[in-house]
Amino acid sequence: MGKLNNQQVIQSLTSVFGEKISVPSEPYGFLTFETSADKIIEVLRFLKEDKDLKFNYLTDITGIHYPEQELSIGVIYHLHSLTNNVRVRIKVFIDGDAPHIPTATTLWEGANWMERETYDFFGVIFDGHPNLVRVLNVDDMTVFPMRREHPLEDPNRVDKKDYFFGR
Amino acid sequence: MTNQPIFTDNDPQKETFVLNLGPTHPATHGVFQNVLVMDGERIISGVSTIGYIHRAFEKIAEHRPFYQITPLTDRLNYCSSPINNMGWHMTVEKLLGIEIPKRVDYLRVIVMELARISDHLICNGILGVDTGAFTGFLYLMEEREHIYEIYEEICGARLTTNIGRIGGFERDFNEIAFAKIKKFLVKFPPILREFETLFNRNRIFIDRTSGVAAVDPETALNYSWSGPILRATGVDYDVRVNEPYSSYQDFDFEIPVGTSGDVYDRYIVRNEEMWQSLRIIEQALEKIEKEPKGIFHADVPEFYLPPKDEVYNSMEALIYHFKIVMGEIDTPKTEVYHAVEGGNGELGFYLVNDGGRSPYRLHFRRPSFINYQMYAPMSAGMLLSDAILNMSSLNVIAGELDA
Amino acid sequence: MSEVNLVEAPPGVEGSGFFATSMEKVVGLARSHSLWPLPFATSCCGIEFMATMGSHYDFARFGSERPSFSPRQADLLMVMGTIAKKMGPVLKQVYLQMAEPRWVIAVGACASSGGIFDTYSVMQGIDEIIPVDVYVPGCPPRPEAIIDGFNKIQELVKNESLRRRDSQEYKELLERYGIQ
Numbered sequence: 001m002g003k004l005n006n007q008q009v010i011q012s013l014t015s016v017f018g019e020k021i022s023v024p025s026e027p028y029g030f031l032t033f034e035t036s037a038d039k040i041i042e043v044l045r046f047l048k049e050d051k052d053l054k055f056n057y058l059t060d061i062t063g064i065h066y067p068e069q070e071l072s073i074g075v076i077y078h079l080h081s082l083t084n085n086v087r088v089r090i091k092v093f094i095d096g097d098a099p100h101i102p103t104a105t106t107l108w109e110g111a112n113w114m115e116r117e118t119y120d121f122f123g124v125i126f127d128g129h130p131n132l133v134r135v136l137n138v139d140d141m142t143v144f145p146m147r148r149e150h151p152l153e154d155p156n157r158v159d160k161k162d163y164f165f166g167r
Numbered sequence: 168m169t170n171q172p173i174f175t176d177n178d179p180q181k182e183t184f185v186l187n188l189g190p191t192h193p194a195t196h197g198v199f200q201n202v203l204v205m206d207g208e209r210i211i212s213g214v215s216t217i218g219y220i221h222r223a224f225e226k227i228a229e230h231r232p233f234y235q236i237t238p239l240t241d242r243l244n245y246c247s248s249p250i251n252n253m254g255w256h257m258t259v260e261k262l263l264g265i266e267i268p269k270r271v272d273y274l275r276v277i278v279m280e281l282a283r284i285s286d287h288l289i290c291n292g293i294l295g296v297d298t299g300a301f302t303g304f305l306y307l308m309e310e311r312e313h314i315y316e317i318y319e320e321i322c323g324a325r326l327t328t329n330i331g332r333i334g335g336f337e338r339d340f341n342e343i344a345f346a347k348i349k350k351f352l353v354k355f356p357p358i359l360r361e362f363e364t365l366f367n368r369n370r371i372f373i374d375r376t377s378g379v380a381a382v383d384p385e386t387a388l389n390y391s392w393s394g395p396i397l398r399a400t401g402v403d404y405d406v407r408v409n410e411p412y413s414s415y416q417d418f419d420f421e422i423p424v425g426t427s428g429d430v431y432d433r434y435i436v437r438n439e440e441m442w443q444s445l446r447i448i449e450q451a452l453e454k455i456e457k458e459p460k461g462i463f464h465a466d467v468p469e470f471y472l473p474p475k476d477e478v479y480n481s482m483e484a485l486i487y488h489f490k491i492v493m494g495e496i497d498t499p500k501t502e503v504y505h506a507v508e509g510g511n512g513e514l515g516f517y518l519v520n521d522g523g524r525s526p527y528r529l530h531f532r533r534p535s536f537i538n539y540q541m542y543a544p545m546s547a548g549m550l551l552s553d554a555i556l557n558m559s560s561l562n563v564i565a566g567e568l569d570a
Numbered sequence: 571m572s573e574v575n576l577v578e579a580p581p582g583v584e585g586s587g588f589f590a591t592s593m594e595k596v597v598g599l600a601r602s603h604s605l606w607p608l609p610f611a612t613s614c615c616g617i618e619f620m621a622t623m624g625s626h627y628d629f630a631r632f633g634s635e636r637p638s639f640s641p642r643q644a645d646l647l648m649v650m651g652t653i654a655k656k657m658g659p660v661l662k663q664v665y666l667q668m669a670e671p672r673w674v675i676a677v678g679a680c681a682s683s684g685g686i687f688d689t690y691s692v693m694q695g696i697d698e699i700i701p702v703d704v705y706v707p708g709c710p711p712r713p714e715a716i717i718d719g720f721n722k723i724q725e726l727v728k729n730e731s732l733r734r735r736d737s738q739e740y741k742e743l744l745e746r747y748g749i750q
Binding site: 315 | 617664692
């Protein structure tokens with residue numbers, strides 16, 4: 001497997017960031033931990049630029065919505081160290097009413113559209129993003145469709161009779 | 168090829184116009200729009216707009232049980248749908264901790280490599296059409312028909328295959344399927360060689376594609392590229408080798424890597440990958456001979472539907488059938504990320520499960536979406552015809568772009 | 571002997587060196603065997619259309635040798651694939667640019683009725699915005715099914731009255747979609 005194992009990564013992180021890194025776990029061998037929105041860019045920069053860790057590949061940025069939690073919207077980063085063959089997942093939970101988090105486009109250009117997609121679906125505002133507009137949905141949409149309260153089907157349909165659909 | 172526009176900003180002779188390379192494309196690339204500011208033939212800047220075929224897969228997946236999400240994954244990269252199907256099944260098997268027998272792994276490898284060949288055939292054929300050479304495309308489409316016949320024999324469908332089930336396949340590959348695969352391995356290489364003689368050393372093709380849209384590896388990694396276009400720049404990252412899934416570690420194949428990342432390198436990398444895929448299929452057929460016959464799924468009665476005659480005759484099978492379909496079986500409340508090497512790059516499935524019948528959140532890490540974001544910055548300073556070839560060599564499939 | 575099938579001549583009066591029949595029949599015959607399609611291919615059905623145009627199923631033998639991508643030069647708009655709400659105005663603009671007589675064929679389940687995508691972002695059938703002549707179901711439909719749909723369009727074209735496009739009924743049809 002990789003030349004670096006998850007223990008070393010966590011040790012490196014906690015030695016620099018202390019208790020800002022919380023809840024480390026390894027579901028299916030995949031190192032996962034949480035941090036806060038004000039520290040996330042430093043954590044990402046440390047992981048990218050450290051000489052031993054070298055997590056230079058940003059695999060994905062996405063979001064998740066847990067309405068019953070206090071910090072209901074989560075932004076999830078997946079990083080990959082190609083030379084050491086290790087992956088890591090970082091979760092940041094932010095307030096659902098005013099979700100702000102700094103942008104990762106300063107570190108990776110590839111974060112641009114990934115953050116636009118997360119904004120489009122969850123409404124997360126990435127501070128400092130060069131062009132934070134919707135990317136997949138229509139531009140004049142006012143709601144954020146992937147949040148749990150938004151329905152799957154179009155509520156304005158008139159031709160679908162509930163009687164025939166068993167509702 | 169410089170990145171500067173011909174006229175400076177203060178020059179009174181400068182005259183730019185806006186060209187809408189709109190969502191309805193000729194040559195069927197897919198529905199995405201580029202609004203380009205042009206100075207004669209040269210592009211000064213561009214803005215990409217996508218989302219013209221956004222079908223909300225991730226939202227639909229929250230309302231469907233695991234086995235009903237497979238037809239949804241078909242329609243992501245519809246040129247190579249078996250790879251998406253297998254990737255999804257492997258994600259769920261990783262979540263549930265299901266051990267897959269070797270013979271099933273090898274059958275999956277055959278299907279996935281056929282799908283990879285099918286995807287690269289379309290990409291290289293359309294690249295030929297964009298340079299004006301229609302003949303190669305017609306030869307390759309005929310070969311895709313043979314691959315469709317193999318899919319039909321295995322699962323019944325041509326394009327959106329819905330191949331396999333969680334735990335294996337729904338039925339074993341019959342004699343006719345193996346005969347067709349063996350015939351394909353004999354008939355296809357001469358056609359691919361003929362296609363290569365038409366294009367590889369063709370003066371016009373080399374002039375059109377060599378040196379166009381060269382990319383260096385650092386920029387490509389910065390933009391999170393993956394797949395054949397990343398390998399054309401020189402980075403040998405292939406998910407099949409980095410984190411082998413479905414017993415890829417038992418196979419002996421090479422990863423073709425290019426040098427300059429231009430359109431010609433991407434074309435050659437895809438051709439070479441097709442040759443390597445043929446090698447893998449041959450090895451898989453040999454390995455299947457050595458495995459015990461007749462195993463086509465894992466022994467997991469909680470997740471794999473029992474055969475229908477048992478459901479009607481045995482009480483256990485009836486109960487399992489009921490529990491699987493109605494979703495009464497507990498699944499771990501955790502999250503998993505699994506990546507496979509799709510036709511365009513690393514296709515990842517991020518699944519967050521809450522123990523119910525459907526996922527809590529399913530996110531597809533789509534390579535076409537992430538590869539395409541570099542297109543607008545990259546096309547600044549290019550001639551329009553080069554930008555068209557660049558787009559077609561990136562192999563952006565609209566279904567995977569928008570999901 | 572040649573295996574080529576020739577089209578049957580319409581009923582008419584024949585003599586040495588002349589053939590008299592009604593104008594409608596001749597025009598219908600000519601039009602139906604030289605329809606120029608506009609392949610509006612958005613997703614998976616587009617790939618099946620590419621297979622239909624390939625040498626195995628050969629769409630060109632029905633007279634569609636020249637698929638045009640410019641609506642001004644096309645007779646038949648073949649909508650293949652899912653049309654999202656973002657794409658709707660684009661489709662309508664393409665339809666409006668076509669000159670009369672024009673026909674529309676909706677290929678696939680998504681174009682006919684939204685398909686498996688009953689979501690907030692997908693238009694549930696293109697007949698919400700443009701009038702459709704033939705629907706081809708399937709997901710994706712086999713090339714034989716696409717050819718069958720095209721044959722039905724050919725029947726419609728062959729039997730269409732020359733005055734249909736000026737008739738009151740047709741104007742009312744377009745009014746319903748808000749097309750002048």
